[in-house]
Each structure stands twice: as structure tokens, then as C-alpha cells.
Amino acid sequence: MSSVDPITEFLNARERAASHQVDTVPVALATADGSGRPSVRMVLLRGVDERGFTFFTNYNSRKSSDLGANPHAALCFHWVALDEQIRVEGRVERLPAEESDLYFASRARGSQLGAWASAQSEVLPAREKLEEEYRAVEQKFADQPVPRPPFWGGFRIIPRRIEFWYGRPDRLHDRIVYERTETGWKIDRLYP
Secondary structure (H helix, E strand, O other): OOOHHHHHHHHHHHHHHHHOOOOOEEEEEEEOOOOOOOEEEEEEEEEOOEEEEEEEEEEEEOOHHHHHHOOOOEEOOOOOOOOEEEEEEEEEEEEOOOHHHHHHHHOOOOHHHHHHOOOOOOOOHHHHHHHHHHHHHHHHHOOOOOOOOOEEEEEEEEEEEOOOOOOHHHOOOOEEEEEEOEEEEEEEEEEE
């Protein structure tokens, strides 16, 4: 069994997927509210390093509300073309403002304006209302850089468990799980 840490293993898997023209950015994010009711949606993975996995959102969104009540989440990457799946579970923390500022500044201007215009997860009475809000912020920030909204930023999932699933014939799949301990990562193979 590999002695490589799971972040390196993930980066290797993502490189394999990219070499097969698989989009490695979308990922399923599962959260649960304070009562334990689950919710899952697709988000865009915007970074991964030894600290964890990052994504960005409106801090007033449902996912942010869930994370405020229950700061644990799970990610699931499923790359059908490779017959591979990676599951990540861990504690979630907000990114420092500087990291969120840096990422926000790299976004396309339209996406920056859209972040200001959208009251994400709130009831929208009509599509025209969103378009009206967009035009208003477009005018407000005309001829100037768009600052990051104070209600928008990033989260990092700090993994405590990462499982790699590799499809094999006859349902004899490989499942390798890394669990964080006080001294490093414990690695086990699981029955499929």
C-alpha cells in the first residue's frame, strides 16, 4: 500500500483525470444543518494543498448557514471516465479575508458583479429582479475595480478522512482510506 500522503494522492488522481480531459473542478459538497438534516450540491473546487480543499460562496447561502450550525462537511469527486471516486470528510473553517480577497480579484468581472447582485438562497420573486440588481451594481462599480462583498468568501475543508475508490472488474473494487491521527495518516484497505 502507498505511503504517499492523501493530498499528494489526490493531486495525482486529479492530474490523471485532467489528462483524460475530465473536468476536475466540480465536486459534490454535502453539509448538514444544526438538526442533522443533510443537503448536497455541486460546487467548484478552487484550491487544494496540505491545508485542505477550498471553495467560495455567499456567506448568507444555505451551505454557509449549514456550516455555521455544523462545521463539518464532505466532498465527493466522481470521475466516470476513470472509474474513480474520492471522498473527503472533515472540519470546515472560513478562509482568512486576504485569501478570499485574492481569489475574488482573480474572478471575471461579471462573476464579481453577480456576487454583489445575488442574495443567494433567498426567494427571488422574478428573474427581472436579479437582472435589475445586476445592472445596479454594474452601474455602481462602473470604471472601478469590484471589491469583494463582505458577505462573500471562502471555506476550507480540513480533511480527517479521505477515501480513494478504484473500480475493478467483478465488483472487486479497490478502496483505500486515509484517516488523520495525532501522528499522521493511518492507511487501510476496505472491502468493496
